[in-house]
Amino acid sequence: MTKRLKAQALIFFGPPGAGKGTQARAVAVEFGIPHISTGDMLREAVRAQTPLGLAARARMESGELVADEIVSGVAAERIARPDCKDGFILDGFPRTVGQARFLDELLKEQGRGQPLVIYLRVDSEVLAQRLGGRRTCPICGHVYNMYFSPPLRDEVCDIDGAPLVRRADDNEEAIRHRLASYCAMTRPLIDYYRERGLLYDVDGDRTPEEVGGNVIALVTQEEDDRLPVQSGNRKATS
Ligand code: AMP
Numbered sequence: 001m002t003k004r005l006k007a008q009a010l011i012f013f014g015p016p017g018a019g020k021g022t023q024a025r026a027v028a029v030e031f032g033i034p035h036i037s038t039g040d041m042l043r044e045a046v047r048a049q050t051p052l053g054l055a056a057r058a059r060m061e062s063g064e065l066v067a068d069e070i071v072s073g074v075a076a077e078r079i080a081r082p083d084c085k086d087g088f089i090l091d092g093f094p095r096t097v098g099q100a101r102f103l104d105e106l107l108k109e110q111g112r113g114q115p116l117v118i119y120l121r122v123d124s125e126v127l128a129q130r131l132g133g134r135r136t137c138p139i140c141g142h143v144y145n146m147y148f149s150p151p152l153r154d155e156v157c158d159i160d161g162a163p164l165v166r167r168a169d170d171n172e173e174a175i176r177h178r179l180a181s182y183c184a185m186t187r188p189l190i191d192y193y194r195e196r197g198l199l200y201d202v203d204g205d206r207t208p209e210e211v212g213g214n215v216i217a218l219v220t221q222e223e224d225d226r227l228p229v230q231s232g233n234r235k236a237t238s
Pocket residue numbers: 016038039040042059060061063064065066067068071091092093094095096099169178
């Protein structure tokens with residue numbers, strides 16, 4: 001039997017702190033396709049002080065959404081690269097109905113079929129703790145949580161000993177804005193994708209391993225090797 005993804009475009013959807021990044025990275029490794037996080041790309045642009053970074057910085061730090069035209073351009077440019085030809089994972093995009101329509105058009109133009117949307121549902125109190133407790137290693141990128149999965153030594157990475165950092169928008173005020181932006185602008189996408197039959201609900205309150213098991217089961221299709229396969233990303237199993 002061969003394992004392949006059910007769709008070329010996977011969207012990880014949910015409120016800030018739902019675990020989209022963790023789960024998207026795991027699926028990207030499992031299937032060898034790119035993990036595209038618009039948040040990571042924008043943060044990199046801010047660090048490098050590119051025109052994009054300068055345009056996005058103030059809104060990101062206050063927890064507001066960056067304008068649709070800017071973010072859609074960033075996502076489209078990334079999806080156009082050759083490593084996305086067999087599929088890709090979107091984490092944090094789309095975040096508005098305008099961005100979702102833009103993506104629909106793009107996927108149609110590229111003949112990629114409909115996306116599959118994984119919606120990670122998480123209780124709002126858990127979200128606040130996940131965001132407030134989040135620390136990242138600036139060297140290896142490992143993510144800790146001071147409440148749920150703290151490092152062995154306070155604020156220092158277990159893997160390489162680097163002092164952990166807090167994202168600029170993981171402070172109380174910005175977290176409030178990010179959750180408000182999610183409710184006002186992003187949550188309507190639940191209905192947008194549900195009405196199209198593309199949304200799969202996952203209970204994101206469980207451990208990352210349990211959530212990961214459910215996510216992998218939802219996005220994977222097993223195929224008999226004796227049948228011809230049209231396209232898509234494949235992973236052989238024993
Ligand atoms: P994230 O890492 O996904 O939480 O994104 C961090 C910040 O980047 C967000 O709070 C927004 O300011 C900005 N951002 C990332 N993705 C988008 C998007 N699809 N639309 C608008 N703003 C975005």
